[in-house]
Amino acid sequence: MTEKALPDRWFSARQSRRAVALVLGWSLIANLGAASAPLGPATAASQSAEVAPETQQPFAPLPFTTDENPAKVALGERLFQDVRLSRDDTLACLTCHQLAEGGDDGLSRSMTARGIALARNVPTVFNVAFNASFNWDGGVPSLEVQAEGVLLNAQVMNNTWPELIAKLGADPDYAAAFRALYPEGLSPANLVDALVSFERSLITPNARFDRYLRGEHRALSAEELEGYELFKGYGCASCHQGINVGGNLFQKFGIFQDPDTSRSPAEQADLGRFEVTRVARDREVFRVPSLRNVALTAPYFHDGRTRSLKEAVATMARVQLGRRLSPQDVDLIVRFLHTLTGEFRGRPLTVPAQESP
Numbered sequence: 502m503t504e505k506a507l508p509d510r511w512f513s514a515r516q517s518r519r520a521v522a523l524v525l526g527w528s529l530i531a532n533l534g535a536a537s538a539p540l541g542p543a544t545a546a547s548q549s550a551e552v553a554p555e556t557q558q559p560f561a562p563l564p565f566t567t568d569e570n571p572a573k574v575a576l577g578e579r580l581f582q583d584v585r586l587s588r589d590d591t592l593a594c595l596t597c598h599q600l601a602e603g604g605d606d607g608l609s610r611s612m613t614a615r616g617i618a619l620a621r622n623v624p625t626v627f628n629v630a631f632n633a634s635f636n637w638d639g640g641v642p643s644l645e646v647q648a649e650g651v652l653l654n655a656q657v658m659n660n661t662w663p664e665l666i667a668k669l670g671a672d673p674d675y676a677a678a679f680r681a682l683y684p685e686g687l688s689p690a691n692l693v694d695a696l697v698s699f700e701r702s703l704i705t706p707n708a709r710f711d712r713y714l715r716g717e718h719r720a721l722s723a724e725e726l727e728g729y730e731l732f733k734g735y736g737c738a739s740c741h742q743g744i745n746v747g748g749n750l751f752q753k754f755g756i757f758q759d760p761d762t763s764r765s766p767a768e769q770a771d772l773g774r775f776e777v778t779r780v781a782r783d784r785e786v787f788r789v790p791s792l793r794n795v796a797l798t799a800p801y802f803h804d805g806r807t808r809s810l811k812e813a814v815a816t817m818a819r820v821q822l823g824r825r826l827s828p829q830d831v832d833l834i835v836r837f838l839h840t841l842t843g844e845f846r847g848r849p850l851t852v853p854a855q856e857s858p
Contacts, residue, residue, distance in 0.1 A: 559733070561744040562711035563793075563843065567630065569702045576678050577699025580692065585668055587658040589614055594651075594696070598626040600845065603797030604703065609805025613656050620771070622805040625798050627845070628791060630701040632748040637803040639751055639788040640777035644697045649689070662689045705794055705843030705850060713840070721840055728837030731830055736822055740789045746841060748791040754803070755785060757823030760816065771803060796839045796852045810835050 581594040591614045597606045604625035610618045621637050635641040652658045669675045670687050679687040712720035732738060741747040751774055754760055774783040787803050801813040814834050818826045842850050
């Protein structure tokens with residue numbers, strides 16, 4: 502897409518990108534630790550992914566496979582689906598991370614076993630191996646810490662290690678499977694290791710955008726390519742970049758405008774990362790989510806405030822970039838975002854009909 506083809510929007514988008522770069526300078530310095538954190542075992546595979554020289558971009562295609570131990574992955578998958586991980590045998594990891602859809606639960610905020618809404622929207626579990634930190638506030642540094650935290654969290658699985666190990670250890674199949682893979686057999690560390698091995702295997706490669714990055718220029722339509730240029734030109738790619746199209750830095754939600762103008766003075770804003778760091782500049786700062794499979798992961802934002810991807814794009818432009826995009830530009834960007842939907846275990850993930858561009 503050339504400047505001649507996009508005279509007004511392209512130049513205004515470039516101006517927006519320069520403005521965003523100034524704001525991001527502070528953000529990147531403030532959050533350098535997260536931006537430079539290691540991305541986990543799958544990173545080596547991602548770095549070796551081949552990208553055609555003529556399509557060098559601020560992104561990289563997902564690898565087709567990971568190097569996780571297949572036996573550990575299989576055991577972890579069994580654990581992922583087992584309601585016995587919860588104290589009252591009502592919740593499994595799969596309850597909130599549905600792999601037949603977007604890797605989340607489709608709810609604005611998930612419910613506990615007692616019917617109480619959790620504080621934030623559940624992120625997708627797909628491609629988590631490529632994130633630098635976890636949870637919306639980035640307070641969890643690794644998948645291992647994340648897994649243990651969920652198992653022991655009174656609002657989620659509500660378990661204890663002695664109870665959980667005793668329960669699963671009474672199952673001869675589990676006991677034998679752990680003895681075959683780990684010298685120590687079933688233990689908290691080994692249970693977490695198996696579970697996380699499965700989670701790291703949950704990649705969704707071969708999206709049409711991945712194919713484009715690998716040099717298949719016809720993988721994207723003219724409108725999708727135009728949306729991609731707008732995505733970069735307006736500055737969206739300043740935060741949503743890298744192999745996961747996001748997931749590796751933090752940003753304040755509402756740089757140019759408060760996104761919660763309808764909130765009453767009595768209502769408290771979600772303080773985001775401030776709850777972790779207690780640093781003033783982290784108030785209402787959140788981890789930038791990955792946009793991979795974003796057409797499947799409604800509702801959007803940390804509080805699940807909207808089910809519409811078009812509305813989410815318009816909101817981000819307004820509050821993060823200080824721009825009000827035309828319906829045409831919103832539509833084109835959404836068309837590009839649909840090209841980020843990948844495949845799981847060789848089968849294309851399906852976008853809900855109401856979200857198709």
